[in-house]
Amino acid sequence: MNTLSSNGFIATTIDNKIATITFSHPASNSFPSNLLKDLTSELNLLSENESVSVIILKSEGNGTFCAGASFDELLSINNFDEGKLFFSGFANVINAMRTCKKIIVGRVQGKAVGGGVGLASACDYVFATDNASVKLSELAIGIGPFVIEPAVSRKIGKTAMSQLALAAHDWKSAKWAFENGLYSEIFSSTEDLGAALTVFTSKLASYNPEALQEMKGVFWENTSHWDVLLYDRAAISGKLVLSEFTRNALNAFKK
Numbered sequence: 001m002n003t004l005s006s007n008g009f010i011a012t013t014i015d016n017k018i019a020t021i022t023f024s025h026p027a028s029n030s031f032p033s034n035l036l037k038d039l040t041s042e043l044n045l046l047s048e049n050e051s052v053s054v055i056i057l058k059s060e061g062n063g064t065f066c067a068g069a070s071f072d073e074l075l076s077i078n079n080f081d082e083g084k085l086f087f088s089g090f091a092n093v094i095n096a097m098r099t100c101k102k103i104i105v106g107r108v109q110g111k112a113v114g115g116g117v118g119l120a121s122a123c124d125y126v127f128a129t130d131n132a133s134v135k136l137s138e139l140a141i142g143i144g145p146f147v148i149e150p151a152v153s154r155k156i157g158k159t160a161m162s163q164l165a166l167a168a169h170d171w172k173s174a175k176w177a178f179e180n181g182l183y184s185e186i187f188s189s190t191e192d193l194g195a196a197l198t199v200f201t202s203k204l205a206s207y208n209p210e211a212l213q214e215m216k217g218v219f220w221e222n223t224s225h226w227d228v229l230l231y232d233r234a235a236i237s238g239k240l241v242l243s244e245f246t247r248n249a250l251n252a253f254k255k
């Protein structure tokens with residue numbers, strides 16, 4: 001699938017049982033609701049595609065991996081229902097990654113902020129570069145990383161999650177992310193990352209697809225309640241995004 005618009009695109013290629021999903025947006029690969037919807041749909045389609053064993057999730061370019069939610073769209077939210085609907089878009093993506101029958105390998109070449117950290121956390125294995133620092137800036141703009149918290153905490157634990165969430169203005173290094181389990185491997189260049197990613201995913205694609213699917217289920221045991229939890233969390237963010245504090249903070253960030 002290829003979805004193109006002025007609000008970015010989602011593109012997928014399939015080669016030798018490996019599907020590569022690329023997302024892109026001119027604002028540092030951030031996510032407006034249309035891209036969240038398209039990514040969810042693509043993950044669900046690939047989950048049922050018997051010609052695919054492994055999925056690579058990546059963003060376009062060699063700069064920022066993902067800047068999280070679209071600030072423009074956050075500022076356009078006018079009521080609770082719109083707010084909950086927008087944040088439910090991230091809940092849909094994470095749940096689609098969680099329930100996807102395929103192993104998802106992330107390629108994180110640069111900084112990940114907010115929802116971008118959530119995407120990396122929802123991958124089953126992540127390759128990153130030394131430039132791939134992370135930040136959860138949500139508290140700094142008056143909301144919080146409520147929807148992505150379960151995915152992030154599952155990967156790095158509550159203690160590291162609290163460090164990341166409360167230090168909302170601070171970047172944590174790729175080394176920190178690696179040491180805390182968010183990244184599986186880190187590399188000094190995108191070239192080295194790419195070479196290792198190719199070898200790793202090629203090996204995965206040669207394994208018994210039934211075994212991979214069963215292993216995926218094991219990795220995500222005890223998360224079925226996320227079908228409700230993430231949308232309850234979206235409601236919290238949907239309420240907070242309407243606050244005067246958040247409106248002023250978002251406008252300040254955009255200046």
